[in-house]
Structure formats: structure tokens, C-alpha cells
Amino acid sequence: MADNAWPRSPRTSDEGAELSDSGQSSENGVIHLEIGGETAEEKEKRLAWALRKKPLTSKDRALRLEAHKTHVIALLASARIRNRWCNNMLLKARLLSLLPHPLQSAFNIPPSRFPDRAQRSRLFFDALQSLATWWSQSFFDVSDDTLGLRTRPWDEVQGIVDALPRLTRREILGTSFGSRGDSLDELEKLSTNSGGERLRSPNSLMKKVLQQEGSRDVMAQLFVALARACGLGARLVTSLQAIPWRAEKQSTPKKKKGAGRNGQSLASRQGNGPASDNEDDEEDDMEEVPIPSHTEDSDGGKAPRNNTKKATIRQAGRRRHIDPADVYRLRAPKPPPQTPSTPTAARKRPELLSNQPPVFWCEIYSRSDQRWIPVDPVRGTIRKKSHFEPVSDNGSVRMLYVVAYEEGESRRDVVSNTPDGHARDVTLRYTKNFGAKTSKLRVPLRKDEEDWWSEITAFLQRPNRLQRDELEDAELETSQFSEGMPLHLNGFKDHPIYVLERHLKREEVITPKREIGRFKGEPVYRRSNVVSCKTAENWMRLGRRVKNKEEPLKWVKQRAVTLQKRRMQELALQERGEAVQQGLYAQWQTDVYIPPPIHNGEIPQNSFGNIDLYAPTMLPAGAVHLPYKGIAKVAKALTISYAEACTGFEFKKQRAIPVITGIVVAKENERIVLDAYWESAAAAESRERVKKEERALKRWVKLINGLRVRARLQEEYGGSGQVGTADSAFR
Numbered sequence: 001m002a003d004n005a006w007p008r009s010p011r012t013s014d015e016g017a018e019l020s021d022s023g024q025s026s027e028n029g030v031i032h033l034e035i036g037g038e039t040a041e042e043k044e045k046r047l048a049w050a051l052r053k054k055p056l057t058s059k060d061r062a063l064r065l066e067a068h069k070t071h072v073i074a075l076l077a078s079a080r081i082r083n084r085w086c087n088n089m090l091l092k093a094r095l096l097s098l099l100p101h102p103l104q105s106a107f108n109i110p111p112s113r114f115p116d117r118a119q120r121s122r123l124f125f126d127a128l129q130s131l132a133t134w135w136s137q138s139f140f141d142v143s144d145d146t147l148g149l150r151t152r153p154w155d156e157v158q159g160i161v162d163a164l165p166r167l168t169r170r171e172i173l174g175t176s177f178g179s180r181g182d183s184l185d186e187l188e189k190l191s192t193n194s195g196g197e198r199l200r201s202p203n204s205l206m207k208k209v210l211q212q213e214g215s216r217d218v219m220a221q222l223f224v225a226l227a228r229a230c231g232l233g234a235r236l237v238t239s240l241q242a243i244p245w246r247a248e249k250q251s252t253p254k255k256k257k258g259a260g261r262n263g264q265s266l267a268s269r270q271g272n273g274p275a276s277d278n279e280d281d282e283e284d285d286m287e288e289v290p291i292p293s294h295t296e297d298s299d300g301g302k303a304p305r306n307n308t309k310k311a312t313i314r315q316a317g318r319r320r321h322i323d324p325a326d327v328y329r330l331r332a333p334k335p336p337p338q339t340p341s342t343p344t345a346a347r348k349r350p351e352l353l354s355n356q357p358p359v360f361w362c363e364i365y366s367r368s369d370q371r372w373i374p375v376d377p378v379r380g381t382i383r384k385k386s387h388f389e390p391v392s393d394n395g396s397v398r399m400l401y402v403v404a405y406e407e408g409e410s411r412r413d414v415v416s417n418t419p420d421g422h423a424r425d426v427t428l429r430y431t432k433n434f435g436a437k438t439s440k441l442r443v444p445l446r447k448d449e450e451d452w453w454s455e456i457t458a459f460l461q462r463p464n465r466l467q468r469d470e471l472e473d474a475e476l477e478t479s480q481f482s483e484g485m486p487l488h489l490n491g492f493k494d495h496p497i498y499v500l501e502r503h504l505k506r507e508e509v510i511t512p513k514r515e516i517g518r519f520k521g522e523p524v525y526r527r528s529n530v531v532s533c534k535t536a537e538n539w540m541r542l543g544r545r546v547k548n549k550e551e552p553l554k555w556v557k558q559r560a561v562t563l564q565k566r567r568m569q570e571l572a573l574q575e576r577g578e579a580v581q582q583g584l585y586a587q588w589q590t591d592v593y594i595p596p597p598i599h600n601g602e603i604p605q606n607s608f609g610n611i612d613l614y615a616p617t618m619l620p621a622g623a624v625h626l627p628y629k630g631i632a633k634v635a636k637a638l639t640i641s642y643a644e645a646c647t648g649f650e651f652k653k654q655r656a657i658p659v660i661t662g663i664v665v666a667k668e669n670e671r672i673v674l675d676a677y678w679e680s681a682a683a684a685e686s687r688e689r690v691k692k693e694e695r696a697l698k699r700w701v702k703l704i705n706g707l708r709v710r711a712r713l714q715e716e717y718g719g720s721g722q723v724g725t726a727d728s729a730f731r
Contacts, residue, residue: 056247064154064245065443069452071242072401075149076423076460079238082221082360083405083421086236088202092229094209095222098139103131104230109368120368128364128375129382135226136380140212140219146350147197147215149359150396151241153248216353216378220360223377228407233365235372235404237426239388241359242400246441356397357390363404363426370471372404374430388430393437400441401453402427403460423460424469425453428476435483435498436491485517485524492519499527507533507584509553533584541648543615544590552583563654597621601666603643611643611664624670626677627662634677640669 038046056064085091096104106127114120152160197215199205205222208214214222220236227234358379363372375382390397405423431438443452462469486492492500500522501510509531515523533553536546558580560566572580598604598620605611612618619625625645635642648659665673 061245064243068242068245069443072240073456075238075240075242076403076456079236079240079403079405080421080423082199082238083224083236085202085205086221086225086228087408087421088205088225091202091206091209091222091225094206095226096229098209099226099230100134103127103134106130107230107232117368121366124366124368125373125382128373131227131230132223132375132377132380132382135223135377136219140214140222140377142216142219142354142378143213144215145352145354148217148353149241150351150353150356151398152243154243154245155248157243216358217360220358220362220377223375224362227362227364227375233367233407235363235365235406236421237361237363237374237402237404239357239359239397239399240401240403241398244398244441245443248394351396353396356395357388357399359397361388365468370468371475372426372429372472385430386432389432393441398441399427399431399438401425402430403457406462422462423457424462424472425457426472426476428480433483433486433491434480435496436486436488439496440494485519489519492524495527497527498524499530500524504530506556509533509584509586511553511586531586533586535582535584539585539590540593540612541614543593543617544587545593546585546590550585550589553586553589554584555581556584558582561651561654562656566654592617595620598623598666601668602641603664603666605643608646608658609644610646610658610660613645613647613661613664619664622667623664624667625662625664626670626673628677629662630681631673631677632663634680635663635665635673638672638676640665640673642673 107124109120109123109127111120114123197217199218205218205225208218209222224234224236358376362375362377364375364382365371366373373383374385374388376384376387379387381387388402389399402425403423404426405421407421427438428434445451481497483497485498486495489500492498493503498516499510500519502522504510510525510529511531512529513523513525514529516526517524531553534542539546558565558569560569569580593615595604595618603611603623604620613625627645632642632644642663642665644660645662645664646658647661650657650659
């Protein structure tokens, strides 16, 4: 009876030994039995497989790129508005009234009093350092280190978007979204929980000045306004924290050495160590809760004094002294389990930004040195460009685009509060590895297309360039060319300065091969020594011909674009046993192809009955090109020597289709052919006009006949009121 009541689960000797080990290591001698089902490790693997990161498709990649571009433009607009707020006259007057007079007068360094340029520069740096130190240590405080702009991963942004209220079609197409109070409240709640800071106007900045505290971003913006109030040339520099378009790398924690089943070590299974690697983290999650004492309840909350050591605990807005022994350690509540069907919403506490580089900072123009000096108003440092670049590419603050906004060009622009302040890209000043790291995080450059970021910054740049702009361009160019060699192999790919031979494309050759260094034993060359080569056939399509006695710089496998070439390659492979090779030549190995002149008005033709005219220089002397459609029929009717001009090829369905653009005739026959063509074109246009008129008349006849049929049907079968309407419509 007992044997039938309890079903037995088939187990091996190893499982029994494991069960006994778990029983010995369990607390109070309790043995846990699991009959059937899946183990915790199998469940964890199943959930990890369901929640795994799938590779990005081309559609996902395009969507992320468009979202990245839109976010960059929105951040540029936001920074432009903040820069305009920094020019507010009332805000600058209020800041100037709070500034000590010695700090302001320290910037009065006239050349007549200090003729030495080095001395003026030293005094300017001292005054600037004193101003930054006073601002960061004495005047303004950071109220909350979690407030400020930061880079949010794609999954976190997707969770925020999913939490937004759904909009109707009328709200999307119209302007009624602002009238929904619940939508605005939800947006404000999301921005507050995610570390956002709401500033409505310059009055919000003035309020922060009176409070003398705010976020790191506001601190930097107010410092820019103060510097402009002191008469200094100040820029508002911002590092755009756009949503990344690349897939984030997921770091998986590694098991400790000696860890066994479920990540437990031998010592943990024997009861001499933590049960798992995360036990220490779980201990940190424990929270202390004081035990209410009887004396406290009876004496109105007053506990007797004790000579033992007291612990100060902040609770309910007041400080109490209680015995650390009278404290329960309770485990913090765990979040609900994550399932594959419900994505995680980004509700976690914002990360502290105190250890991250600033997102906003300032640049002050030094007239004596004629260059821009970076200033960090949060830390109170100057001339430390390396402190603005983050250490990691996956942190809360990243550096992709750094844009500097200047003040208005004239006082009239500042007073009228017009959209002033031209901007420019200064990323090269603050990045050490722009070509190896930063440029790869931006929007990729497509072939035969202009750079998207260059087109965007063209709208922000000053139309009339100044001398200081030329000097800054030279400084940024020097910093780019002085970039050090990448430390990783991936940094050499598409690097603007350095290149490895393994990263060359099929048509690229390094000449001359001058090593400038070595990377793990592999020679490194200059990118400027990379030459783009082409085959003799491709050079001919550009109107150039390979010179005599020129040897190819590189041999590559011939590409089979058309079906005919593929068959030829297969036959050659069967006969020779190796693939067909073709040579590549550089441009300096070719010259412009000049065909021989025509004789007696005869146009030369190739084997296909036309003439190659891939470039204007390929037109023979004494001939003329007539690029008109249908002109070949006219020349054929006049029995004049001509040849159809082949200007290129289109590859469709594994075939090379020639592009025919007009004809080539002798120059003495040009007028005759053109007169006949224009006459033929006029006659064709007249015939087309007659056809259109005939089609229009046929449609009118069809319409009138239909109206007649409708009127007759209404008269015979319709009512009395509808007959008059039909008759009037027909008449």
C-alpha cells in the first residue's frame, strides 16, 4: 500500500550522492526532494535562451540609425536653446552682481600695461583658475548627482517608449497632444525617474542662481553665462549623448575557479563557504530595521540611555541613537521574475554621474594665445583636455559628437534674443583615438554619399569665417595627424592615418611600402600610401589606357559579373586547374585614351556595331556626338555613316546591357542630320497630338452616350422629382 502511494523517481547513484551532499549542506538537516520537472540550472538556461540577444537585421539597423540621427538633431536644438538662454541680459546681470570684484577685475590685463605676451597669458590663466575654483568650491553646489544628460542603451529607451501612453491618429496628426493632462504627467514622471531635469525658460536658471545649487549641466551653463557677463569670449560645449545605434556587448559573469554544479564551489557544498558567488551581493541587499522597544512604547517613544556603543541611523527625517544589537536584518524585496513575453521596463535608479566626465563644459578664448581654453566648471579645472573623454565606450557618458556654441556676433543679436550662436564640431580636440574608436561609433559613411554629420554641422557653422577659425582648423588638423597608433587590431580598420596590409581592400595597394611601426610583429603603413587600382578594362571605361610595358601592381582573382564570364572562368579552371587572374594598375600607370581621327566621313565601329564613348575624350577628332533619342533612324534613312554611342553598361539578370546615348557622325554631316531630326520630331509631335485629340473625342462620346442612357432610364423608371434633375443635367 505504501509502495503504491508514493511514486518512485528513477535516479542513478550519482544523483543519490548529490542528494546526500545537498542534504548535509542544508540548514537544520532538511532534505529537499524534487520529483520530475526541470532543475534550476535547466530553467535558467531555458530563460536565458528565450531572452537571448538576437542579431540585428538590416531593418533593425536602419531603424536604429534613423532614431540615432533624429536624437542627435534634437540634442543640437536643445543645446542651441540653452546657449541662447546663457545670453539673457537679466541672467548675466544677476550673476555679475554676485561675483566678487577682485575676480572680475583680475581679467583686466591691457597690453599697454603688460607688453609681454607670456606674462599676459600667465595672468589670464591665473584669473581663470581663480574664477573656476570660486565657482566650483564656494558658490555653486551640485544638488543631485543623478540629474543630467546621459547615454541610455537601446533597450532602456525602448522600455521608456513602451511605457508612454498610446496616441490616437488625431493626436499624432493634430496638435491636441498637449491638451492631455495624463500624457504630460506621464512624460514628466518618466523624465524625473530617469534622471531628467526640467527647465522651462531663463527664469528657471535664475532660480538656480538664487538657490546656488543644481545639476552638473546647469552648473556649467550658468558658468558660461557668468563668463560672458565678464566680457570673456565663452563657448558652451556639449557632448551629445545620443542613443547608440550599434548593438551593445553583453558581458556575462565568469564562474570562479573550482565552481561546480549551479556555480557552487566544493567549500560551499560542504557548508564552509557562501552558497553562491552572489551571496556577498545578497548580503549587501539586506536592510536594517530597528526593533521597537517596550520602553519606547510606554514612555512616549523615549528610550533609556545606555553606556554601550550607539549607532546613528537616519530615519523619518530625524536622527536617533539606538543600540546596533536591536536591529533586524531583513532581505530587500526582490523584483518580479522576468518572462520572455514581458520586456523589462527601465525603472531602475539612475546611476550617479559624479565619477563620469561632464556633458556640458566651457571654452574661454585667450586673446594672448589665440586659442580656446577648456574649463570644467564642475571640478574647477582648466586646460585639461584629457579629463573630458570617458574611459569606457559603454558607460553612462560617451563621446561621439562634441559641439561648441559661441555667443552672438553682435550686441544687437544678444539684446533681441534672436537665434544666434554659431557652432562647430570640436571632437578632435578632446579625443585621443578619434580614428580608431570615436569615428566608428558615428553614422557610417556610405559609398558615393556625403557624410551625414558634415551636412548637419554645415547649417551651424559661421558663414563668414574669421582668422581664429582658420587657426582652430589648423590646431584640430594637427591633433588628428598626431594621433597615436591604435592599441587593438580592430582600431586599424578604416583608420584615417594607419593601415595594416591585412585590412586592404581588393583594389588597394600600398606603394611605396615604408614602415612607420609594427603592431604585434606586423608592419604598419601610412594610409596616405594606399593607392586605389583598377583593371585595364575599368580604366578604359573611365577614358584611360594602360601605358606600354607597365607591370600590374597586384594580381587578383577575376570577378564573374556576367553569365558569359562565369562560364569562361569555369572552362579555364577545368583546363588550367587554377582561377583566372587579372592585373590591377594605378592611375599613374595610365594615360588619357585618344582615338585616331576619322577619314572621309567614315565613323569607325567596334565588333558590336557601335563606338565606345565612355568619356568625352574618347570622341574621335572630326566627329560630333548627337545625344538625341531616335536620331539613329534619321541617319539611317539619310544613308549617312554613323555609329551608336555606347556610354556605359547596366548589369541586369547576369547580363551586361549597353547604354546607348545618341549617335556619332562626321562634323560635316551634323547640320544635315539635325535638320532632318527636328523635322521628323515635329511630324511625330503632330501625329501624337492628333492621337490625343482622337482619344479625347472618343471619351467625350462615351460620356455623352452614358448620360443619354442614364436620362432615359430615369425618365422611364425613375420618380417625378428625379426626372427633372436628370433632364437638366443632360441639357
